[in-house]
Each structure stands twice: as structure tokens, then as C-alpha cells.
């Protein structure tokens with residue numbers, strides 16, 4: 001058992017991150033990219049940022065796509081200014097992790113789930129050509145998060161559809177994971193632990209670039225996500241870990257099998 005674990009660790013260090021669900025012996029190549037698609041910049045960095053940072057540390061590339069700027073999330077800073085602060089924070093934070101950041105201009109709280117949005121995200125996926133997407137789980141009380149989940153389902157399908165002509169050629173994304181997010185916990189069933197110990201400090205510093213990280217918007221993001229990573233680490237045998245739910249190749253239901261990477 002110990003040997004098996006060591007083998008996985010060695011393989012993991014040489015690869016770029018995850019294995020396809022059910023195919024433990026097929027690691028990603030070191031050049032693969034991960035794409036975090038979130039409704040708001042804070043979601044991308046706080047709930048998906050450590051996963052992106054770990055993938056980059058393992059030799060891959062990373063991109064954060066925010067569907068809105070989350071500009072309506074602060075009670076005292078005007079929306080235009082807060083949107084700018086959010087964008088700047090995300091750009092700096094992504095840069096500090098070696099990732100890139102891009103943004104769509106849907107209004108915060110009004111991200112639509114429709115064909116147009118799904119095709120726009122399809123185009124972003126085709127542009128980045130990730131092998132892994134990480135996004136929101138559908139069981140959220142936040143309508144933007146729910147819509148982001150739905151958009152990603154459609155966008156992933158459209159991105160891989162060869163007969164759908166867009167600016168960029170079709171690209172099939174083999175792996176889809178849902179991140180653990182305090183607002184998206186309804187029915188969230190983790191099946192994957194990712195060791196984020198080596199990137200934990202860097203990721204925490206990146207998160208601290210956001211005003212909301214320090215509790216300015218009412219929720220103590222810093223305490224929650226720091227504690228969560230530590231708690232998941234306790235349960236998985238790592239110092240710090242991220243918990244994820246893997247989607248099947250075609251759908252939303254995860255397999256319910258625990259994996260550690």
C-alpha cells in the first residue's frame with residue numbers, strides 16, 4: 001500500500017495534475033492547461049485558485065475566466081470602482097500564481113444562462129484549449145453560480161462539437177471538476193482530494209489581494225478558506241488539501257469514489 005502511494009506521488013510530481021476519473025494510470029502531460037471558470041473573481045481565486053496554482057506547480061498552465069466582475073458585492077464602494085478593484089485584484093493574483101486572467105462583462109447578479117453566454121464561454125474554452133476545467137457545483141443558493149454551472153455544461157459540449165463552426169477549432173475538454181465553495185454546498189459530494197501544501201502560502205497571498213478576502217463584504221473568506229484547506233488536509237493525510245467533485249465525461253454526477261493526488 002505504501003509503495004502504491006509512493007508511486008502515485010512520484011507519478012504526480014512528474015505530471016501536470018489530475019487523472020481522468022477511473023483511469024489512474026493515465027496522467028496528464030506536463031504541458032496541459034487548467035481553466036477555472038467562475039461567476040465572480042473571488043470564487044475563481046478562493047475556491048479554485050489553489051487547484052490552479054497546484055496544476056501550475058506541477059508543470060501545467062492556468063487560466064481564470066470570470067463571467068462578471070462581482071461589482072455589486074460591496075455595500076459602500078460604488079459598483080464601477082469595486083468592479084475595477086476586483087479586476088485588478090484578480091489580474092495581480094493570477095499573475096502571482098503564473099496564471100492568466102480574463103473577464104466577461106455580464107453584470108454581477110445578472111449573469112444569464114442562455115445560448116449566447118454558452119457560446120461565448122465555448123469560444124473562451126476553444127481559445128485556451130484546457131485539458132481540465134474547474135467550476136461551480138450546481139447546488140448553490142447564488143443564481144450566478146447556478147447559471148455558471150449550466151453555462152459550463154453547454155460551453156464544454158459546444159467547444160467539443162466539431163461541426164459547430166466558430167472562430168477557433170473544436171476542442172474537447174476531457175476532465176471537469178467542481179470546486180468546494182461555501183455558497184455551493186447543496187449536494188456537493190467530494191470524490192477527489194488534491195494536495196495543495198506546496199502552493200498554500202502563495203495561494204493565500206494571492207487571495208489577500210482581494211478586499212473581500214479580509215471580511216469587508218461580511219463573510220470571513222480568509223478564515224473560511226484557510227480553515228477549509230486545513231480541515232481537508234486533516235481528512236486526506238496532507239497538510240493542506242482542496243476537495244473536488246469530478247464530473248463524468250458526459251454529465252454532472254460524480255462517481256463517489258475517493259481519490260487522492
Ligand SMILES: [Zn+2]
Pocket residue numbers: 039040043142144145
Ligand atoms: Zn460568487
